[in-house]
Amino acid sequence: MVSEKSEMSPKLKITVKYGGKETESKDTPMQQRRSSARIQAKQKEVEEIKLRRIAEVVEEKEKSGEVVTAKSNKRKKINDEESVVKEEVVSEQQKKKKKSHCEESLVKEEDVSEQQKKKKTNGEESVVKEEVVSEQQKKKKKSPATARRELMEVRNEEITVGSENAVGALGDKSLTAKVKDTIRVFNKHYLHLIKDEEERCAKAKAESEKKKKAGKKVSKAEAEKKKTGKKDSAKKDIQPNDSKHAAKRPDLKALTKMMQNNEILYPEKRIGNIPGIEVGYQFYSRAEMVAVGFHSHWLNGIDFIGQSYSKVYSCYELPVAVAIVLSGMYEDDLDNAEDVVYTGQGGHNLTGDKRQMGDQKMERGNLALKNCAEQCVPVRVVRGHESSSSYTRKVYTYDGLYKVVNYWAEKGISGFTVYKFRLRRVEGQPTLTTNQVYFTCGRVPQSVAEIRGLVCEDISGGQEDVPIPATNLVDDPPVPPTGFKYCKSLKVAKSVKLPVNAPGCKCKGICNDPTTCECAKRNGSEFPYVSKDGGRLVEAKDVVFECGPNCGCDDRCVNRTSQKGLRYRLEVFRTAKKGWAVRSWDFIPSGAPVCEYTGILARTEDMDSVLENNYIFEIDCLQTIKGLGGRERRSQNVPFAVNLLDKYDDQGSESAPEFCIDAGSTGNIARFINHCCEPNLFVQCVLSTHHDLRLARVMLFAADNIPPLQELTYDYGYELDSVLDSDGKIKQMPCYCGATGCRKRLF
DNA sequence: TAGGGTCAGTTGTAT
DNA sequence: ACAACTGACCCTAGG
Numbered sequence: 181m182v183s184e185k186s187e188m189s190p191k192l193k194i195t196v197k198y199g200g201k202e203t204e205s206k207d208t209p210m211q212q213r214r215s216s217a218r219i220q221a222k223q224k225e226v227e228e229i230k231l232r233r234i235a236e237v238v239e240e241k242e243k244s245g246e247v248v249t250a251k252s253n254k255r256k257k258i259n260d261e262e263s264v265v266k267e268e269v270v271s272e273q274q275k276k277k278k279k280s281h282c283e284e285s286l287v288k289e290e291d292v293s294e295q296q297k298k299k300k301t302n303g304e305e306s307v308v309k310e311e312v313v314s315e316q317q318k319k320k321k322k323s324p325a326t327a328r329r330e331l332m333e334v335r336n337e338e339i340t341v342g343s344e345n346a347v348g349a350l351g352d353k354s355l356t357a358k359v360k361d362t363i364r365v366f367n368k369h370y371l372h373l374i375k376d377e378e379e380r381c382a383k384a385k386a387e388s389e390k391k392k393k394a395g396k397k398v399s400k401a402e403a404e405k406k407k408t409g410k411k412d413s414a415k416k417d418i419q420p421n422d423s424k425h426a427a428k429r430p431d432l433k434a435l436t437k438m439m440q441n442n443e444i445l446y447p448e449k450r451i452g453n454i455p456g457i458e459v460g461y462q463f464y465s466r467a468e469m470v471a472v473g474f475h476s477h478w479l480n481g482i483d484f485i486g487q488s489y490s491k492v493y494s495c496y497e498l499p500v501a502v503a504i505v506l507s508g509m510y511e512d513d514l515d516n517a518e519d520v521v522y523t524g525q526g527g528h529n530l531t532g533d534k535r536q537m538g539d540q541k542m543e544r545g546n547l548a549l550k551n552c553a554e555q556c557v558p559v560r561v562v563r564g565h566e567s568s569s570s571y572t573r574k575v576y577t578y579d580g581l582y583k584v585v586n587y588w589a590e591k592g593i594s595g596f597t598v599y600k601f602r603l604r605r606v607e608g609q610p611t612l613t614t615n616q617v618y619f620t621c622g623r624v625p626q627s628v629a630e631i632r633g634l635v636c637e638d639i640s641g642g643q644e645d646v647p648i649p650a651t652n653l654v655d656d657p658p659v660p661p662t663g664f665k666y667c668k669s670l671k672v673a674k675s676v677k678l679p680v681n682a683p684g685c686k687c688k689g690i691c692n693d694p695t696t697c698e699c700a701k702r703n704g705s706e707f708p709y710v711s712k713d714g715g716r717l718v719e720a721k722d723v724v725f726e727c728g729p730n731c732g733c734d735d736r737c738v739n740r741t742s743q744k745g746l747r748y749r750l751e752v753f754r755t756a757k758k759g760w761a762v763r764s765w766d767f768i769p770s771g772a773p774v775c776e777y778t779g780i781l782a783r784t785e786d787m788d789s790v791l792e793n794n795y796i797f798e799i800d801c802l803q804t805i806k807g808l809g810g811r812e813r814r815s816q817n818v819p820f821a822v823n824l825l826d827k828y829d830d831q832g833s834e835s836a837p838e839f840c841i842d843a844g845s846t847g848n849i850a851r852f853i854n855h856c857c858e859p860n861l862f863v864q865c866v867l868s869t870h871h872d873l874r875l876a877r878v879m880l881f882a883a884d885n886i887p888p889l890q891e892l893t894y895d896y897g898y899e900l901d902s903v904l905d906s907d908g909k910i911k912q913m914p915c916y917c918g919a920t921g922c923r924k925r926l927f
Numbered sequence: 928t929a930g931g932g933t934c935a936g937t938t939g940t941a942t
Numbered sequence: 943a944c945a946a947c948t949g950a951c952c953c954t955a956g957g
Contacts, residue, residue: 428952431950431951432950432951465950465951466949466950466951467950467951477948478948478951479947479948479949479951480948480949481948481949482948482949504949505949507949507950525947525948525949526947526948528949544948573952574950
């Protein structure tokens with residue numbers, strides 16, 4: 181955490197605004213900590229809602245008797261709040277519906293007019309009716325492209341003037357945040373589909389094994405065939421051999437889903453820069469480019485505006501290219517950063533030896549580039565690079581706008597005619613450094629000897645499987661992080677008794693059937709993780725139930741993902757303004773576990789007597805589920821967790837977290853991770869050895885694909901103006917996270 | 928590491 | 943409506 185907090189405000193006692201008023205009734209001065217401020221702010225909100233809704237007389241009583249409030253009243257609180265949230269959701273949905281409805285109606289109108297035309301020529305009513313039905317059916321299946329084209333034909337004028345309409349859905353966030361959110365949506369779909377795919381493979385495997393065992397009888401095999409046909413009902417997949425082939429392109433399916441849900445950030449093609457994508461931006465797959473609307477195809481090198489857009493782009497001779505990808509796949513390519521010779525498309529063998537196998541023609545993308553040259557239309561250029569990372573084979577960097585200077589046809593290396601396009605970078609754009617272009621190579625140290633400013637070879641002192649070096653290029657003389665004891669796992673204070681009574685599942689080896697695994701059932705009859713890349717969390721949840729010591733499965737089980745220790749080469753480094761910080765030398769894919777937040781598990785009330793301590797993490801899992809605490813609502817399909825809630829109702833534990841983790845004197849790498857207003861990690865509560873939500877383990881997961889050397893951060897979640905010092909004045913802490921959407925203050 | 932199957936939207940042409 | 947096109951991705955086999 182932010183270490184200079186203590187440097188800036190030595191031993192300052194802090195009171196916190198509580199429930200909209202100061203905590204005189206709760207007169208113990210509360211110290212600042214991660215989440216209580218949020219919870220209190222939320223309560224303030226709840227209180228206000230209540231004020232609006234409940235009669236004022238009742239309110240007066242409640243104000244005075246907050247602590248003694250009956251159970252029913254508390255429930256009311258939550259219900260009120262829930263209903264508000266629900267209302268909000270509904271109205272948003274309505275908005276969306278409205279929007280899509282408008283669009284649909286446009287299409288419908290067109291359909292109708294078309295039908296009318298047909299009616300005129302046909303005259304036969306029955307035929308027309310049939311056509312109407314079939315057309316409607318087809319409309320459902322209509323490809324997004326067709327729909328888009330139809331849409332554009334109707335409102336072409338709007339689109340040429342204001343192409344921002346697609347952006348509206350995400351509100352007034354910063355442009356880069358919109359891009360980030362879109363990629364997150366893509367990753368979410370992607371991981372969900374990978375999970376589906378893994379489940380399908382496991383099923384197919386299990387069934388083929390069954391088949392092998394019972395292979396004697398032919399009739400049995402036939403029965404199974406029927407079974408598979410019924411169960412998966414999918415048109416083509418599920419042949420017994422399919423268990424081997426998991427290559428169902430979840431990335432492409434994720435794109436399809438996004439198109440269906442209208443989640444593509446910029447669904448309309450545009451010439452020039454894409455808002456929120458700066459020069460140097462890194463994509464981790466071709467599919468990401470499609471998700472944003474940067475390049476509308478995952479395979480084509482040249483993205484161009486074709487004849488179908490003639491009404492919208494009447495000022496241009498079409499087709500014109502808008503974006504190209506240099507992947508170095510063509511044998512004739514020459515790539516010198518500022519000056520590029522790009523080989524046109526066509527005559528290329530995609531499979532096999534990947535060489536030219538025919539003449540190229542001046543059509544499609546080639547023609548589009550030619551038109552760009554003649555009409556001075558700039559083209560976005562993306563360069564693909566092999567990545568040393570084991571998780572992404574390729575990284576694509578946006579290199580900026582290029583002009584097509586000239587073009588010619590020549591006999592290529594294989595003897596076939598190929599078109600060549602010379603592209604030159606438009607001036608006035610940020611310069612490209614080799615480091616930007618080849619992002620991972622060289623900069624990440626490969627051994628201890630290469631590390632600059634090394635002050636400690638391993639702050640974990642050998643506890644972690646992967647050593648954690650510390651570097652300091654800021655202080656003179658450079659000092660290592662001190663004043664704490666490294667501890668890989670959670671320690672429990674004397675006053676706390678950690679239960680170990682979690683009932684386990686009866687699976688053997690690796691849990692893979694979510695319908696029979698007891699632990700999976702608790703997660704809503706699904707596994708929260710995919711096994712790809714050693715385990716990735718599909719989506720943030722209220723709480724994750726992992727397999728534990730009482731389970732029949734072993735360490736390889738995917739539902740123990742957070743128990744496997746550090747995976748990535750992390751480094752603690754000194755910053756100028758933010759104290760210590762953490763970054764990874766390895767690429768971290770979204771959903772991957774980064775580390776646990778360890779320290780001493782203690783009672784919150786015991787911590788109130790301790791002076792300033794900036795390393796306290798309150799376990800607010802219970803509050804999160806109940807909707808308190810200002811946490812964003814999470815995936816709600818965890819009925820088991822909701823059942824668990826009843827247990828705590830009598831204990832009045834919803835007002836503030838009962839337990840916390842104190843990493844002040846003892847902790848792990850997590851205590852060095854800084855706050856950021858637009859973070860790349862998120863907090864996830866996990867249960868494995870017991871099912872007490874108040875004592876859940878706290879894990880940090882990657883929210884995005886995180887490139888090497890990017891600082892790791894999560895949202896501390898303070899509500900502004902919620903922290904007061906001992907004089908009752910609002911205490912402020914500036915935020916140095918540097919995010920575009922930074923709130924400028926930590927609290 | 929090479930090879931090969933599969934993925935699915937976009938485009939232009941043929942109904 | 944349909945076929946053609948496409949500078950990707952991932953698994954598997956074989957050295």
